[in-house]
Amino acid sequence: MSDVIAVVGAGIVGLAVAWHLQQDGHEVRLVERGPVAEGASYGNAGAFAFSDVLPLASPGILRKAPRWLLDPLGPLSIPPAYLPVITPWLLRFWRASQPDRFAASLAAQCELMRLASRAMDAMVAGAGLSGRVRSDGNLQLYESEAELRTSLPGWAAREREGIAFEHVRGERLAALQPGLAPRFVAGTFTPHWQTVDDPYRFAMALFDVVMARGASVERGDVGQIEQGLSGVRVRMSDGRFIDADAAVIAAGAWSRPLAAVLGDAIPLETERGYNTTLPTDAFDLRRQLTFGGHGFVVTPLSTGIRVGGAVELGGLKRPPNFARSRAMLDKAAAFLPGLLTEGGRQWMGFRPSLPDTLPVIGPARGSSRVFYAFGHGHSGLTQSAATGRLIADLIAGRPPAIALEPFRPDRF
Ligand SMILES: Cc1cc2nc3c(=O)[nH]c(=O)nc-3n(C[C@H](O)[C@H](O)[C@H](O)COP(=O)(O)OP(=O)(O)OC[C@H]3O[C@@H](n4cnc5c(N)ncnc54)[C@H](O)[C@@H]3O)c2cc1C
Numbered sequence: 001m002s003d004v005i006a007v008v009g010a011g012i013v014g015l016a017v018a019w020h021l022q023q024d025g026h027e028v029r030l031v032e033r034g035p036v037a038e039g040a041s042y043g044n045a046g047a048f049a050f051s052d053v054l055p056l057a058s059p060g061i062l063r064k065a066p067r068w069l070l071d072p073l074g075p076l077s078i079p080p081a082y083l084p085v086i087t088p089w090l091l092r093f094w095r096a097s098q099p100d101r102f103a104a105s106l107a108a109q110c111e112l113m114r115l116a117s118r119a120m121d122a123m124v125a126g127a128g129l130s131g132r133v134r135s136d137g138n139l140q141l142y143e144s145e146a147e148l149r150t151s152l153p154g155w156a157a158r159e160r161e162g163i164a165f166e167h168v169r170g171e172r173l174a175a176l177q178p179g180l181a182p183r184f185v186a187g188t189f190t191p192h193w194q195t196v197d198d199p200y201r202f203a204m205a206l207f208d209v210v211m212a213r214g215a216s217v218e219r220g221d222v223g224q225i226e227q228g229l230s231g232v233r234v235r236m237s238d239g240r241f242i243d244a245d246a247a248v249i250a251a252g253a254w255s256r257p258l259a260a261v262l263g264d265a266i267p268l269e270t271e272r273g274y275n276t277t278l279p280t281d282a283f284d285l286r287r288q289l290t291f292g293g294h295g296f297v298v299t300p301l302s303t304g305i306r307v308g309g310a311v312e313l314g315g316l317k318r319p320p321n322f323a324r325s326r327a328m329l330d331k332a333a334a335f336l337p338g339l340l341t342e343g344g345r346q347w348m349g350f351r352p353s354l355p356d357t358l359p360v361i362g363p364a365r366g367s368s369r370v371f372y373a374f375g376h377g378h379s380g381l382t383q384s385a386a387t388g389r390l391i392a393d394l395i396a397g398r399p400p401a402i403a404l405e406p407f408r409p410d411r412f
Contacts (some may be wrong), residue, residue, distance in 0.1 A: 003245035005395065006031055006234045008222045008258065009374075012041040012203045012384045014250035017373055018210045019123055020388035021248075024396055027214065029242060031234055033221040037203035039252050040380060043275060043347035045299045045306060046202070047138065047288060048194040049382045050117040051163040054154050055105040055357035056378065057096035068295070073327035075295025078313045086313045089269045092355035092412070105356050108406030110161045112358075112386055115402050117192075119385035127209045132202050134300070136287040138193035139168075139176050141184045141335075147293055148186045155188065165190045177286050181335050195288050197302040199381055218242055224261040225249070225370050232369050246369040246395055250387075253316060253350035255374040262366035264409050268375055270316055271351040274324040275308020276344035277301070283339045291335060296328045298336070304345075307332045311351075320348035353377040361390050361407040371395065372409050 002025045007014045010032035018028040030036075054060075068076040078086060096105060124130055142148040148167065155165060166189045168176060173187050196202040211217075220236035227233070231245040249258050253270040260266075275296075285300040296309035307329050312321070325346040333339050354360065354375040364370040371394055373387050386401075393400040 002026055003395070004029060006232070006242050006244040006247040008225075008234065008247065008249050009039075009251035009255075010036040010207065010217065011039045011250065011252050012037065012199070012206070012381050013252070013373055013376065013387055014248070015203055015206045015210055016123060016384035016388035017248050017250055017391050018215055018388075019127060019206060020385070020392040021395065022210065022213045022215070023126075024392050026395070028210065028216075029244060030210075030215055030217045031220060031222055031236075031242065032217060033219070036207050036217070037200055040349040040351055041203050041252075042200045043277070043306075043349050044199045044273075044381055045275070045288070045297050045308065046196045046199045046301055047297070047299065047382065048117075048120055048133070048196070049138070049379060050113050051158060051165070051190045051193055052379065052382070053106065053109045053113050053158060053161060053163070055096070055102060055109055057093050057105065057355060057357045058102050059097055059099060060154070062094070062097050073324055075309070076311050077324075079318060082314050082318070085315060086269060089267050089313075089355050092267055096356035101356070104406065105358055106157065108358055111402045112383060112407075115389065116383045116386040119389045119401075120382070123385040123388070127206055129202065129205055132197045132205060134195045134197070135192075137189055137191040138288045138290055140188045140190070140290040140292055141180070142186045143183050143293060144185060148188075151188070151292070163190070164192055177289060179284065179336060179338055181337055184335070193288065195299055195301075196381070201302070222251070222258060225258065225367070227367055232367060246371065248371045248373050248391055250373040252374060252380070253352040255352065255372070259364065259372060259409065262364040262370055264365050264372075265412070266360055266372075266375070266409060267355055267412055268360075269313065269353055269355075271353045271377060272312040272314050272320075272348055273308065273351055274310050274312070274320070274322065274328065274346070274348050275306050276325045276329045276346050277304040277306045278339075278341065278344045280304050282341070283336055291331070294328075294331055296331070298332055308347075316350060322346045322348070351377050352380070358407055359383065359387065360409045361387055362404055362409050363394065365410060
């Protein structure tokens with residue numbers, strides 16, 4: 001049956017949800033308070049990181065975090081004034097990092113990533129976006145054999161999931177990426193990793209397809225979603241409202257207050273990330289490179305070479321500290337001698353993050369006609385199509401493509 005579905009938030013997750021709802025014949029009304037796809041989906045690193053199945057909340061990160069926190073511009077930072085606010089989230093993160101919980105999150109993440117790969121292939125083909133996807137893999141780099149050895153348990157876990165990879169050295173390493181600093185003695189190549197031409201262009205191309213298939217956009221800041229006479233009423237802060245048969249909250253890092261109104265206290269925080277996009281000729285970059293020990297990646301896009309990553313647990317209100325973008329660029333210049341670092345554009349984005357590294361996908365406590373689709377952290381682009389597929393299953397009343405238990409909104 002064709003229903004009207006309101007989707008709050010036109011980032012990559014809301015757009016992928018819209019596309020999947022249209023596949024089921026629904027009429028979609030996107031509700032967005034800002035420009036389309038200019039939240040986290042605008043300037044991310046553009047990876048379909050299907051093999052990135054290891055949850056961030058892991059025993060390994062607890063060993064690395066203290067060293068990282070000592071460097072104020074390092075891969076992980078917490079502004080001191082924000083520490084009291086983020087402490088409950090950190091405690092949950094610590095609990096999720098314990099071996100038993102980590103194993104459960106890893107299993108859930110693997111299931112979701114398998115679906116993510118299938119659903120993205122189908123959406124990219126169905127929406128005519130194949131020309132925007134590069135399939136040349138990712139190269140993770142190590143500064144010592146000891147660093148590679150430390151990563152081996154993680155690769156063994158991926159191997160058990162059937163994920164293809166190859167540890168490389170010498171000529172093979174140099175062929176995958178010429179011009180690396182000699183400090184990088186080894187790497188791991190994951191061939192099935194993909195990147196998009198540019199994440200904003202990719203999202204806008206999907207938006208154009210969704211609009212051409214009959215979606216509409218309502219500009220407005222959603223304040224709450226209420227039970228309507230026969231469905232739901234999406235109410236904006238200026239008093240206007242939209243009535244719909246069902247609603248989906250895909251408001252990224254800003255979803256928490258909307259869920260709170262529906263009775264769900266979801267510990268959503270933001271991991272702020274930074275980057276600089278250099279002109280396309282800044283380096284002869286063959287594929288996306290990951291400098292895991294330093295928490296950043298370098299990505300070839302049609303719009304430039306993007307250098308960035310890092311995590312700043314600093315909330316939604318604090319102004320950006322672009323010294324972080326600069327610090328990663330300086331490191332990249334040392335790691336890729338010959339990188340031209342002039343003429344870059346800096347950006348900061350709000351990853352929507354839950355402490356167990358899994359998104360929230362499921363119905364609201366306060367209404368069986370409102371569904372959550374947020375909290376994808378570092379993997380929102382990668383998992384957008386899978387989330388769209390799962391939300392469409394829920395709205396249709398079909399058995400979901402994968403078990404949704406690990407992603408339940410009430411798991412906290
Ligand atoms: C530096 C960096 C690098 C990253 N790299 C990758 C990567 O390589 N691969 C990957 O998969 N992921 C990556 N990510 C993560 C990814 O960008 C996010 O997970 C993803 O963009 C989240 O998408 P979203 O649609 O949920 O949120 P957003 O894109 O933030 O969209 C949310 C939208 O909701 C709107 N909104 C919010 N509140 C309201 C309201 N009350 N009323 C109306 N509208 C509202 C906002 O205006 C916004 O447009 C990266 C993130 C960062 C910061």
